[in-house]
Structures are given as structure tokens and as C-alpha cells.
Amino acid sequence: MCGIAGIFHCGTPKPVDPERVARMSDALAHRGPDGSGVWTGPGVGLGHRRLSIIDIEGSPQPMHSADGRTTIVFNGEIYNFRELRRELEGQGAQFRTDGDTEVILAAWSRWGIDCLNRLHGMFAFALYDAHRRELVLARDRLGVKPLFTAQLSDGSVAFASELKGLLAHPLLRREAxxxxxxxxxxxxxxxxxxxxxxxxxxxPAGHYQILRHDAPPAAPVQWWDIDFSRRRGGSTADLSAELLHHMREAVRSRMIADVPLGAFLSGGVDSSAVVALMAESSADPVTTCSIGFDVAALDETQYAEKVARLFATDHHARSVDPDDFSAVDRIAGMFDEPFADASALPTWRVCQLARENVTVALSGDGADEAFAGYRRQVFHAREEQARGIIPGGLRGPLFGGLGAIWPKADWAPRPLRAKTTLLSLAADGADGYARAVGVVPPEARERLYSDRFGRELDGYRAEDAFTRLMREAPARNGLDRAQYADLKFWLPGDILTKVDRTSMNVGLEAREPLLDHRLIEFAAGLPQRQRIRGRQGKWLLKHTMRRYLPDDVLFRPKQGFVTPIAQWLRGPLAGDARAIATGARLARTGWFDPERLSRIAESHISGRSDNSRLLWQLLMLDRSLDNLGISG
Structure with a gap:
């Protein structure tokens, strides 16, 4: 795992200052503390920071092909590099190193852009081909590894693994x-x-972009997509056997490393499944790491400990004080862009714990998106059944009217919190699911904005990109479309961003075996009944893992990392919540109605309502603006 950065001139190949590239890559030093390198040629500069995982002493980057034609900087892991290497050696290729980076160079030389389809893994790379005078930027199928780009005023394109790499370039504008x-x-x-x-x-995930010296930047090209439109046949027993085969292969391939390797273990279905299959494939105890809370209602460590005992892992656990809000500024700095998933803090803590023991950790991310494990997906499938029965002309007035008058009762028992469901049923499937996934719905955002900012938006609606993705999905039904949008939109934007930034912040490589693209393609073809039965999501996955895991791990309600932000914003962060409306940088942007923000903050602090999610979003936005130096 590494950090990459670089500059490429489209048009006249102007000289690239190696010091400028070095500053960009050094801003990513946390991603690669083990080494660095910079290379420049006419109109191109590539920088690299290395976290050594495979071929520790060899494979320095930027790396050049033996004939000097191509140069690459690469972030990620190619899990089938040894198989590709043997194939390429059989066709005459010779190798000087034992790692996967040189395999990408040889694959490009042999197959050109078609080499992407042969790479199994997570990656973002920049490859310069001197003969073609072009730079290829490429990103893995599901977006596990990030890549930011920017067109600059001097005609160049800059790129980096994180926004902070681009921020090190003096020509980058800082306008929101x-x-x-x-x-x-x-x-x-x-x-x-x-x-x-x-x-x-x-x-975008699953895309590449080709930049040439003699042309303006070309648009990114999609080289991989998920197809939900084709169903797999077969009995449950056959499908279960095939699923287990894919999961075993995915886990085994991600256990290749020349450094200590372990796993995150929350005690939930997905991480427990990964640990079970790791234990099956390893002669030595698997190193596992868990984070818990000192408050019993937030703590799941008993389940993690149960799984650790079941598979005799070398288990490491740590409790986090639920009042540990001191890392809020640190979290904001990790992400550069505003990021309000409050589980980022415990995710960072478990990464810190893991890094004390290993350099690579396997996670269970991806199964909820692929196998329909989110409660919202189960609800959506049931709502789609209702939409199929009740005509749209009746649904809109009936459920829309009820939803408009139903109180927003976040404090109430779940069955009484019907407002979102009613409004969802009034809409079509795509609009309804967007409402289920979103945090602040359009009508609520509109009330927050100032008149000036509303005019700036000029009718823009954030949900449109999401609903368009659902409506254009290669899919058969509403559940397919929801999962497609989750895999293409939610997964790279939220889940993978969270894991990448928090793990890389501490120099830890996180690997996601349940996002192996062959496993994802298999899951996309499953009949709906193999994904959801009754109120149970991830049905086939849970059925398959019953040979390894007890029912109280497989079938207990999903919890996930929880952070007590509501309490923080009534206690130690109450002053910060008030400042959002008055003295903070966010207040000075003029984007929001200050009186409205003040009422929201005071209502929460007093306990009259729970506005914690919105206030947390605004607080993290304010911190991000501070870090970026943006005032509006």
C-alpha cells in the first residue's frame, strides 16, 4: 500500500519541477513511511511513497520497465501477480524483482489497456508510456484505492492518492x-x-483515463461494471458450495504478504466469516483485533471474543472511552473533504490497535452491499412489493399526505418512526431508496440554506445522480437497483473512503476479501430469494457460514460501530455546536441561515430533540473548511 502523486502536461510538454512532485508525494508520507522516489521526464513527473508489503527490499518506485519505455507509480496489491508472472514469463518476459509492480509493467507491454481485466486486486496507478507519449491513470473495479485529479492553470493535470497531495501544488485553487x-x-x-x-x-471506480501530450485530457473510460441482469440457476446447496469456493479463494489470495498479517474482528457476520476462513487456511493462529466501548449498550466485544476463542486466534482487544472526542480534529484532517460517518473514529482506533501487531489487516467490508445485508435494502424490497400492488396515482397522494403530517420522531420506538417510510412509499423506487440512504432530505436542506446559496445551487439536487444510477442500472428489479447504487455510490464514497484513510493514517494496509470482483459478480447473479428471506438479509451467506459460526453471531441484529455523538454535542462539544451558527468558519461562508442553525443547536443541547447527525455533519464541514482554508 502506498501513496502516489504526479504532474502531466497536456499540450506542450513543459519541464516538471521534481521538487514540486516531491512535495506532493511527501504530503502522503503517512501512506508510505518506508521509502520514497521521484522521477521526471519531458512533461511528466511521478512521485511515490512506499509501504513495503511484498518484496520488501526490492520493487522501488517509480519503477521503469527493462527497455525504459514505461514508468509506473502504483498504490495497491495485485493478488494474482504470481500467476500473471508465470504466464508472461512463458511468453518471453523477464523480471528483475519479486513484486507485483513489475508485473503490471510487463502486462501493459504485452496487452496494453486490456491488462486491466487481468489484474485481480485493489489498485490505483499512473503509467507513463514514452513511446506513445501518454499517461494512463487507472483505478480498481470497486474503488478500494482512491485517485484525485485536477486540471491546473498551466495546462497540466495533477493527480494524487489523497486531496492533500494536490493541496501541496501551488496552482491548485481552494474554492468550494x-x-x-x-x-x-x-x-x-x-x-x-x-x-x-x-x-x-x-x-471513478472501474475507470481509466488516458492523457496525451498532444491533446486535451480525455474523459475517463469505464472498463468494468457490475451486472445484476443475469440470474444464476442451481439449488441452494450448489449455490452455497460455489459461494464458499469464491470466499475461500478471496481470503487465501489476500493472505499473501511478507509482513505480519491479521484481521479486524467486530464479532459480526462478515468479519467473523473472514476470520473463520483465514483460520482454515493458516497453520498459525490468526491475529485478530477488536475495539469496544466502556458502555455496555455500545459494546460488541463479547461476540468478537467468542469468535476469537472458537478459532483460537491471537486476539487483541481495547476499550475506548465513549467520551473520547479529542480526536475530532485529527479525523477531519485525515479525510481532507468533509466526512460525517461517525464510525470513522472507532475504525481509526481499531486500525491503531492492529498496526501495533500487524502491517496488513483483512476486513469484512463489502458483504452488506453485495449480498443485501443492510436493513434499508430489506425494507426497500418490501416497499417495492407494495409499489407493485398499489398504483402510483394512489400511492403519491395517500402516502405523501400521511408522510407530510407524520412527526419526525427520532426518539420514538422504531415502529412509530414512519415518516421516512411513508415518504419513500409515495415516491418511485429510486427516489424512495435515495431517501432511505440519505441523511438530510431535500426539503430539510432547502430550509437550512441562505437565499443567496439557494440561488447558487440553481435547482441542483444531490439525489439526482443517485436516482439516475438506479434507473440506468443493469438490473431486473428494485433490490438489484438498490444494491447496484450501493456498490457504485455508497461503497466507494463512504465505506471504502473511511477504511482507506483511517488505515493509511497509521501505515496499515487494509484488504477486503469480500470485495473480490469474482465474488461480487457471483452475488449479483443470485435470485432475490437467495439474498433476502423474510426480514433476513444476506441469507445465502449466513446459510453457508453456519458450518463455521454459531447462530447468535450469524443472526443477531446488525449494530456496527457506534459513536455517542448526541451526548458529545450536549456536553463537551456543545460550544462547538453553538459556534456553527455564529463564530465558526462555516457561519462566515453565508451558505446557511444562521437563525435556523442556532435553533437546531439549542434544541439539541437542551434535549428537546435529537439533531446530532445534522450537527455532526455541520461540525465536520466546519473543521474541513478550516483545514482547507476555505471561507466561502
């Missing part, structure tokens, strides 16, 4: 994109099709 503010309020993060800064983009 108002559409990104609406995106952030809608989702709690800035999705991959946008950046918080104007002029900055992110190469």
Missing part, C-alpha cells in the same frame, strides 16, 4: 464547489463524482 456542499449534506460525504473543491475530480 456549492454542489459538493449539497452532496455532502445529502449523504454525509462528498461522493466520487464530485470533490469539495472546484476543478478537482476523482477517477
Amino acid at each position: 464547489d456549492p454542489h459538493a456542499i449539497d452532496d455532502y449534506l445529502a449523504w454525509g460525504y462528498v461522493p466520487d463524482h464530485r470533490s469539495i473543491l472546484k476543478g478537482v475530480g476523482k477517477l
